[in-house]
Amino acid sequence: MNPNQVIKAIKSYSTFLITSHISLEGDALGSELALASLLRKLGKTAYIVNSGKTPSNYSFLPGVKKISRRFSNRAHQAVFIIDCSDRGRAGRIAGLIDARKPVINIDHHIGNKNFGKINWVDPAASSTGEMIYRLFRFTRTKLDKKDALNIYTAILTDTGSFRHPNTTSNTLYICSRLLKFGINPAEIYARIYENNSVRDAIYVAKIISRLSFAADNRIAWIKIKRPEFEEVKGKPELLDKILDFAKSIKIVKVVLIFCQVDKRFIKLNLRSKSPIDVQKIASSFGGGGHRLASGCTIKGSLKEAEQMVLRQVKRALKTRYKIPACHSKYKAGEASD
Ligand SMILES: [Mn+2]
Structure with missing residues (x-):
């Protein structure tokens, strides 16, 4: 064109x-x-x-x-x-x-x-x-x-x-x-x-310490509740740092951050490493973006959004990687890789 x-x-x-x-x-x-x-x-x-x-x-x-x-x-x-x-x-x-x-x-x-x-x-x-x-x-x-x-x-x-x-x-x-x-x-x-305040750095560190892992550590995700999200509003670069950090983990293929915008809505940021297309997942919730970086807004609670999206991401991963049927869910600090 x-x-x-x-x-x-x-x-x-x-x-x-x-x-x-x-x-x-x-x-x-x-x-x-x-x-x-x-x-x-x-x-x-x-x-x-x-x-x-x-x-x-x-x-x-x-x-x-x-x-x-x-x-x-x-x-x-x-x-x-x-x-x-x-x-x-x-x-x-x-x-x-x-x-x-x-x-x-x-x-x-x-x-x-x-x-x-x-x-x-x-x-x-x-x-x-x-x-x-x-x-x-x-x-x-x-x-x-x-x-x-x-x-x-x-x-x-x-x-x-x-x-x-x-x-x-x-x-x-x-x-x-x-x-x-x-x-x-x-x-x-x-x-x-290179423009962060000490406060921003502490915020990022605090959120990263709560990373969760699933599907044999191939999915890394974090939930951010509303009061915490208020602190980061208008600073998308802080969320990017968290996404980048999680993506830097070798085995991780998909990174998700769920942010509670208010009682009814969850904002979801998705990042992936090829070949997983997260744009497809985001667009199934009415969002968009790129194959490896996309976003959407989901109606529901943090827990509901987490369950719906994890199910879809796991399905997308399963078609690509051999993931044991009974995979364990890790919290930061417990994961072995
Ligand atoms: Mn652009």
């Missing part, structure tokens, strides 16, 4: 709103900022409004201070919803957009619902940032150091610092081009990932 329709839309309108998903992170923010810059360089008016607040570790991104939370349908003719697999992921803003305004959907998630009037979806791209880079090339728009910093941040975060399988030679080629603008990878990494 190519961005021809997107380029046509850019030519047809002069004012654009750009928005992205709730739980903002590097790809959403970096891509929004680079896209806004591209549109302005093409003589257009562009502004960014998000449903959520910008996490503090991204406050260094050029242009981020101008991102607003105020929305007006009079201020734009067309809307970019980017890095969102479905319209609902855009949160509050999705509900405010005038239905008559054309929506341009730019995304790289496999399960994208093609909800826009124009849809440019490329699951082969590591990140939406990589697609925005290509949009600069397609429109022959010159990048500057600020654009390079925003796009590099988008790619860095969505590839898990170039660890995930979506890191391709093209991804690294683009990053090599971006570094020529004089951005500093070590500094960017430190700004985003």
Whole structure:
């Protein structure tokens, strides 16, 4: 798929709103900022409004201070919803957009619902940032150091610092081009990932100490009750650290974190190592994401969600690995591997 329709839309309108998903992170923010810059360089008016607040570790991104939370349908003719697999992921803003305004959907998630009037979806791209880079090339728009910093941040975060399988030679080629603008990878990494408070570190350590294991240690999971989840709200990077730590255990194939959002709902984060496709499991609960990293919201108690999901994950594992019928369930500290 190519961005021809997107380029046509850019030519047809002069004012654009750009928005992205709730739980903002590097790809959403970096891509929004680079896209806004591209549109302005093409003589257009562009502004960014998000449903959520910008996490503090991204406050260094050029242009981020101008991102607003105020929305007006009079201020734009067309809307970019980017890095969102479905319209609902855009949160509050999705509900405010005038239905008559054309929506341009730019995304790289496999399960994208093609909800826009124009849809440019490329699951082969590591990140939406990589697609925005290509949009600069397609429109022959010159990048500057600020654009390079925003796009590099988008790619860095969505590839898990170039660890995930979506890191391709093209991804690294683009990053090599971006570094020529004089951005500093070590500094960017430190700004985003070496930014924890002592309190956050203690929180992560406390949660990790409660890891549970099942299916011969191939599943690792943790439940976080509501009061504890309140502490971590708005800091998805802390959950990522917990997920990464559990995934670093050699035998573990699937990691699950169940967070109690309120009395009725559980938010579930899933991570896996190939070949287990957790996106399939997340989408069976109405969620989405990627094959190896996905999420969903489940109605029910922590215990109910745990039982339902573990059953599905065990089934998915069974088709792939020989797991003894009578496997034991371990708690952290008891597991042998
Ligand atoms: Mn993304």
